Amino acid sequence: MLQWMRLRLGRTATLILLGYSLTAIAVSGWIWHAKHNLQARPPMRVIDVSRQIEMLNREVTLYVQALSELNNPEQARLLWSRVQARQHTIQGLLRNFVSLESNFKVLELQIGQLRQMVEHPPEYLPQAELMGFVEYILEDMDIFASDVHRTMQLIIADQTRQLHRYSTAVAWLSLAMFLSGFVLLTLLILLSKQNQKLVRLATEDGLTGLLNRRSAMLQGKLLAAMAQRNQHPLALALLDIDHFKQVNDVYGHPAGDEALKMLAQVLRTYARRDTDVLARMGGEEFLLLMPETSEELAEQLCKVLLSALADTTITDSYSFKLTASIGLAVSEQGQHDFDTLYRMADVALYQAKAAGRNQLQIAEHD
Numbered sequence: 031m032l033q034w035m036r037l038r039l040g041r042t043a044t045l046i047l048l049g050y051s052l053t054a055i056a057v058s059g060w061i062w063h064a065k066h067n068l069q070a071r072p073p074m075r076v077i078d079v080s081r082q083i084e085m086l087n088r089e090v091t092l093y094v095q096a097l098s099e100l101n102n103p104e105q106a107r108l109l110w111s112r113v114q115a116r117q118h119t120i121q122g123l124l125r126n127f128v129s130l131e132s133n134f135k136v137l138e139l140q141i142g143q144l145r146q147m148v149e150h151p152p153e154y155l156p157q158a159e160l161m162g163f164v165e166y167i168l169e170d171m172d173i174f175a176s177d178v179h180r181t182m183q184l185i186i187a188d189q190t191r192q193l194h195r196y197s198t199a200v201a202w203l204s205l206a207m208f209l210s211g212f213v214l215l216t217l218l219i220l221l222s223k224q225n226q227k228l229v230r231l232a233t234e235d236g237l238t239g240l241l242n243r244r245s246a247m248l249q250g251k252l253l254a255a256m257a258q259r260n261q262h263p264l265a266l267a268l269l270d271i272d273h274f275k276q277v278n279d280v281y282g283h284p285a286g287d288e289a290l291k292m293l294a295q296v297l298r299t300y301a302r303r304d305t306d307v308l309a310r311m312g313g314e315e316f317l318l319l320m321p322e323t324s325e326e327l328a329e330q331l332c333k334v335l336l337s338a339l340a341d342t343t344i345t346d347s348y349s350f351k352l353t354a355s356i357g358l359a360v361s362e363q364g365q366h367d368f369d370t371l372y373r374m375a376d377v378a379l380y381q382a383k384a385a386g387r388n389q390l391q392i393a394e395h396d
Contacts, residue, residue: 079123079175079182080175082116082119082120082123083171083174084175085116086120086171087168087172089109089112089113089116090113090164090167091164092109093110094144094148096109097148098148106149117141124178130177130178130181133174133177137167137170137171137174140167140170141167144164147163232244233245235309235310238293238294238310240294240309240316241307241308241309242310243309245309246307246311250317250371250372251367251369253307253319253321253368254364254367254368256364258364258367261364263321263322263324263325263360263361263362263364264319264320264323264360264364264371265319265320265323265325265327265328265359266317266358266360266368266374266375267317267319267320267328267331267356268311268315268316268318268356269293269316269318269335269354269379270316270354270355270356270379270383271289271290271352271353271354272352272355272383273387274286274313274314277350277352285344288344289314292344292352294316296335296338296339297318297335299338301331301335303320305322306319306320325358325362328358328360329390329392332356332390333390335354335356336353336354336356336389339352339353340353353387353388355382355383355387355389355390355391356379357375357376357377357379357380357381357390358390358392358393359371359375359392359393360392360393360395375393377393378391378392
């Protein structure tokens with residue numbers, strides 16, 4: 031459970047940090063791209079409108095020349111169709127620019143009047159006045175082109191200011207996201223550590239670091255059920271320190287605590303399999319649960335534990351030896367549930383104590 035919680039919290043923290051990082055990268059990339067495009071070139075509509083006005087100017091001039099100077103109606107009709115198409119294109123480019131649209135409509139009316147005067151000139155209209163009117167319209171086109179360019183430049187400046195304000199806001203937002211992500215990650219780490227402490231308090235013995243009685247009983251019942259289902263062996267040993275009360279009375283409770291920790295260390299040293307369950311059941315009693323272990327192997331390990339414990343000096347401050355009694359019960363084919371196996375080991379432990387202590391007693395099979 032502890033490993034699962036660490037894995038779950040670790041994944042959550044990693045995903046949150048990755049999400050914040052990707053968001054910051056995306057926002058920064060968008061800002062850079064927008065600034066680069068805006069600074070590198072003006073909007074294409076500025077270039078397009080200026081080019082279209084220039085071409086309209088030239089086509090109107092050629093149209094007037096085709097009728098008034100060259101007397102070529104066929105070429106004039108072709109040029110006029112181009113003038114109309116050009117006007118339509120410019121109207122599309124000026125869409126949503128109300129002031130420019132209204133000014134261009136005036137220019138279109140003037141171009142229409144020019145066509146009327148060129149195709150049906152009054153008898154009293156001198157050629158010089160007609161060309162003067164043409165020059166007037168062409169000057170209006172140039173003025174209009176300047177207005178378009180100036181309007182677009184104002185729009186660009188306004189967009190630049192808006193982008194700068196937006197960039198500033200996004201920068202602050204990114205900083206806030208980074209700080210909030212850092213705070214959230216820190217809180218997750220602290221929460222993970224606190225959860226680990228809570229798990230240890232709920233499942234481990236505070237003095238020895240082994241499982242406590244409640245966790246040992248839960249795991250024991252689970253392993254016993256698995257052994258019964260698969261008909262596999264399961265061995266359970268109960269260890270009890272001999273004359274532990276005398277240790278406390280003679281050397282004091284700190285020495286007793288050191289003795290308990292020393293026995294826990296001996297168990298960790300020799301019961302190395304990941305599947306073995308080590309627990310302090312209370313007081314000076316310890317449990318060793320060994321799945322997939324026959325009676326012969328369990329007996330060998332228990333004798334090794336007794337020998338190792340007898341050869342161990344507690345500490346330099348408390349120079350005394352410990353002995354322990356062990357009761358061993360084995361369910362060779364998983365035929366016993368955990369409670370039955372525990373009672374059998376407890377009876378065997380009582381027999382080891384009654385027989386003189388510092389020895390192993392194996393429970394009889396039913």
